[in-house]
Amino acid sequence: MDRCESQPEVVDRDGPTAVAKRILPGDKEEKTIGDDFQWEYLEFDTSLPDFTTMISESSLIKPPNLQKYGNPFEWSRPQKNVTLFLCCISTFLAAYGAGEYGFTGETLRSEWNLSLVAFETGLTVFAFGFAIAPMFLAPFTEINGRRPVFLLSGLLLLIATIGCAVTDSFAGMLIARLFAGIGSSTYSTIIGGVIADVWQSKDRNVPMAVYSGFALGGTGMGPLISGIICDRVSWRWVFYSHAISVAVVLCCQLLLFKETRGSILLSRRAKAINSYYDILDEHTKQTGSPRVSPKIRYKVLADEQRQSLAEMLRVSLTRPFIMLSTEPVVFFFSLWAAFAWGVLYMTFNVLSLVFQARHNFTLTGQAGVFAAMVIGVIVATLLSVYHERIAAKHLPGMSASPEGRLYFTCIEAMLLPIGLFWFGWTSYSSIHWIVPTIAIGFATIGVYSVYLAVFNYLADVYHRYASSALAGQSFCRNTFGAVFPLFTSQMFLALDFPGASSLLGGIGLVLTLVPWVLVFKGPQIRARSKLASEIMSTAH
Known part of the structure; x- marks a missing residue:
């Protein structure tokens, strides 16, 4: 739906369930950064790893609270x-x-x-x-x-x-x-x-x-x-x-x-996850410990489709x-x-x-x-x-x-x-x-x-x-x-x-x-x- 909200709107194109596809390896839209990161479209039902198990060396790196950005x-x-x-x-x-x-x-x-x-x-x-x-x-x-x-x-x-x-x-x-x-x-x-x-x-x-x-x-x-x-x-x-x-x-x-608004929450969710992964990677570089973050970053389809x-x-x-x-x-x-x-x-x-x-x-x-x-x-x-x-x-x-x-x-x-x-x-x-x-x-x-x-x-x-x-x-x-x-x-x-x-x-x-x-x-x-x-x- 186009986004003119001059009435109590009851159908929403960018609602929580509408940001719908993930990019898998081999897809035409797959994109990498420095041959290291793969971008995927984030959904509310996207499976994410257990953040609490990623860091064992430092308790100072706290995982993001994704409940704030839930469906x-x-x-x-x-x-x-x-x-x-x-x-x-x-x-x-x-x-x-x-x-x-x-x-x-x-x-x-x-x-x-x-x-x-x-x-x-x-x-x-x-x-x-x-x-x-x-x-x-x-x-x-x-x-x-x-x-x-x-x-x-x-x-x-x-x-x-x-x-x-x-x-x-x-x-x-x-x-x-x-x-x-x-x-x-x-x-x-x-x-x-x-x-x-x-x-x-x-x-x-x-x-x-x-x-x-x-x-x-x-x-x-x-x-x-x-x-x-x-x-x-x-x-x-x-x-x-x-x-x-x-x-x-x-x-x-x-x-x-x-x-x-679902698309806004997904964008904030993606930003929080990406920031956490960046912190983990920086920690890995500084300590020389094995990498624990996945080689992916997330984006939201609605952000890319949004008009000027x-x-x-x-x-x-x-x-x-x-x-x-x-x-x-x-x-x-x-x-x-x-x-x-x-x-x-x-x-x-x-x-x-x-x-x-x-x-x-x-x-x-x-x-x-x-x-x-x-x-x-x-x-x-x-x-x-x-x-x-x-x-x-x-x-x-x-x-x-x-x-x-x-x-x-x-x-x-x-x-x-x-x-x-x-x-x-x-x-x-x-x-x-x-x-x-x-x-x-x-x-x-x-x-x-x-x-x-x-x-x-x-x-x-x-x-x-x-x-x-x-x-x-x-x-x-x-x-x-x-x-x-x-x-x-x-x-x-x-x-x-x-x-x-x-x-x-x-x-x-x-x-x-x-x-x-x-x-x-x-x-x-x-x-x-x-x-x-x-x-x-x-x-x-």
Whole structure:
């Protein structure tokens, strides 16, 4: 797979099992140095001698600790769970940053004399940074690994969030929000790659479901907490509290988050072994003792196949858009996910608008409505975890094709348009507020099912090109998230709440046909795609 990681990547060309061939004596690629050393490609399962038996004369030459560079697929369950927890809490804080901004509007608009549209650009620039940054940052995870990019992005998010808290101008807020979006984007999008590094494909459903739950749960928790804060203390504490949380998680990552990228670990493993052999050889020369190190040195295939940084940037910035324009599956799935994400970002304005105008809710009351989103995400996450168990028990043939992942989605995704119709036509003051609130929870389940289905299906179909396909949908998704809030209030005030919700519900209903079409016609559609048909034929 090319290395564009603008979405939670679930297939990794350079994963721990993909550096696959060893050079044996007589092969054309055999290479020697000074007619003494033979180079071999290192794999995680390469047989190595017992280092502790190589030196008997000196205990000062300590063998390398290769456990630090072990195969992430073989990590212990506790270590995998710690990694997943750090990933999930990170993406939660990234998503939290998107929703925390809205409830500061009442104070900031008055303090800085802003129109509603001008204020909403603070959400737009955040989403724009979220959409663009991963395409530039993706190649650096291939060169430097996940951990450095992960930590630096967290540091950038921390600094930008503090900037939001201390700024005294709207221009400063916009700049800080842009960099907060850039930092958050890596937190959110690189985690799919981390999950692919640590879990085999057959084991990824649960960690991906949990990850998706934290991503959408953070989006709902942001306005929930920030609304309560704004109703009691200064708006600056919305960002101060977020910055404190980011700082704590960043410290935990610094201590507990280990590199997961297989090719990087193999390179470090090869370097450690080669350095040890060099030390042994030097010891042999100095003491005149018999040679104990083997006449080999190791290298990693992925290092040799890696393109230049300029070429990787070119691929990261162009291939997602090429696939959007040439692959119908990528285009329609991206449109579907983008619409769902745009609706999700609309809720930051709509819920406050409805419950303040129709039910006279206080700021804390408006914030409390977002608990319905959080509950909806929890329910959706539990459902997706049990889908796999149900399928394994009653539908064992589901995983035979990529369309097997869409059976449950076809039903659950319909909750998005249903929830939109339900919310709009029950938003009258004469109807109890709990009725439209429940509708929000159902619509959120629909958004979650779309979010997870798009990742899983594109990864299954496009394999080594999956990260580019997912990068394209991520760009579309976050672009819609950036644009939709700019006209949300105007649309709902012009069309009234039932009319605006019905318009959105109708669009959502049409887009819900996408998984149904693929369930019945997916194999034929994939057969017409040059990329998909080539990949699927290779897989078989």
